[in-house]
Amino acid sequence: MLAQFLQFLFSGITVGATYALAALGFTLIYNASNVINFAQGEFIMLGGMLAVYFTQAGLPLPVALLLAILIPAIVGVLVEKLAIEPVKGAETVTLIIITIGASLVIRGLIQVWLGKNTFSLPAFSGDEPIQILGATLLPQSLWVLGVTAIVVIALWYFFNRTLQGKAMLATSYNRLAAELVGINTSWVLFMSFAMSAALGALGGILVTPITLTSYDVGIMLGLKGFVAAVVGGLGNGLGAVLGGLLVGILEAMGAGYISSSYKDAIPFVLILFILFFMPRGLFGGKSTDRV
């Protein structure tokens, strides 16, 4: 009983950490620009696929991983410069379609370049499972959780203790006011896309040894990251992390105890319930309209 529960919990937290990183990416871009970036999932895919490509090309693991984070970050910046900045202030639907167009381009290019096969990445420190109270935990899960925890702490430090981070926060509160006190808001936009693409790619790399990857994994991962961001109250960083873990855990529990074929539906059922009963997400603040 307990062993089974723990098993589901472990796999839920591991996947949840990836959702959390994706949700943080959504949050960063949403705060900087009010854009919901539907290409977020493609950065997760890019991270995993590029890591596979570079390790298979014979590069040492740290170099391969670094490249697999750096390139998506550059792609993220390109998306921002070429597609988002030219249409500043466009309607929500227009922005949604632009980011969906970007995601199709990224996914299509990878499909042409690396094919439609499913790839795997060797685990960073062996496949010997760790026994905990009858449940097993993969060493790679510890990597996922450890790195996610470090990233969250680093982000917290960045946003609360550094001038650049505070500038980004200020922009998310009020762009005009931030510009008035001399913050370069287009630099903020640039950084948000680079950081959120890098976060997504990192999640994609970490989880690939466990869940495998292919050119089309980004769609579902991205949408679930979006669910996680909304669960946590869109725009709330801590909420995004907790939302990611919650979505991951509920999905694993649902797949284990209810029905594994409805696994992918669980995050979306969850989000409908949350929107019905707590329309601002679990951790969102109250909203007021200015007339």
Place this chain on the structure above:
Amino acid sequence: MNKNVYFGLYLVVAILAILPFVVPNSFYLDLVIRMAINAVIVLGLNLLIGFAGQISLGHAGFLGIGAYASAVLPTHFGWHPLLAMGAGAAATGILAALVARPIFKLKGHYLAMATLGLGIIINIALRNEAQWTGGPDGMPVPAMGLFGFELTSDKQWYWVVALLLSVSVWASLNLIDSPFGRALRALHGSEVASQVVGVDVVRYKVAIFVLSAVFASLMGSVTAHYVGFVSPNFADFFHSIELVTMVVIGGMASVYGSLVGAVLLTALPQALATFEGWETVVFGAILMGCMIFLPKGLVPTLAAKFGKGE
């Protein structure tokens, strides 16, 4: 409403009347029928997105309910196709109304999220309930018939669909100019202002959402009968996006824009088939290009440029 607007309607009817005599072969006739079906769906969706300013990213789910009602009920329960179509539309309407009331108190991205979730749940259910729906492989749909007469040939289907499209254009034009339409446009402009002058914002939004969902469900049934086959892809997220794209590329809040968007995006995959393997990339690039350079959509942008207006 000035006569200018009805001129467009006459033009649409005239084109629809001439088309079957000028299309070179059955391949193009089939393409035209699918364009017209999509145009009707997009008209309904544009009422929601363009005129009321609300986003649905799950409309293919409603199409799916209609299509599968027309497939499952006659096949497994022996219902008459028309009855099945009505049942699908009723179920869609009830579902949309149930979901809409709480959701329409929210705004913007939350609404996009909720409709997206709903669409995905419907799609996953269609894929999993294989004993009824044939699962991922889909299932055949019996022919549509009435009083012993069966709709089978493409020519017959063409006239049915052309009639549906003409009526839909006429109905949309009138709806937009009715008090209901004016209320919708008002709440798109400013919700607070329209509330102040007595528009029941939530009620109107729910009504237009339910209307466009029922529209989608009915056309889902029509498509299912016309194609003779349904599969879950018909109800997936990508199809929802395609429909929204048709609205936006043609032009939000533009009746004729809906037609242009539907025609272009239905033809696009055919045109892209020559790019073997690169279809997704080219499709994505076209979406981005259109939105960056024509953010208001084709018809409103061109109309403004040539100073005619709709």
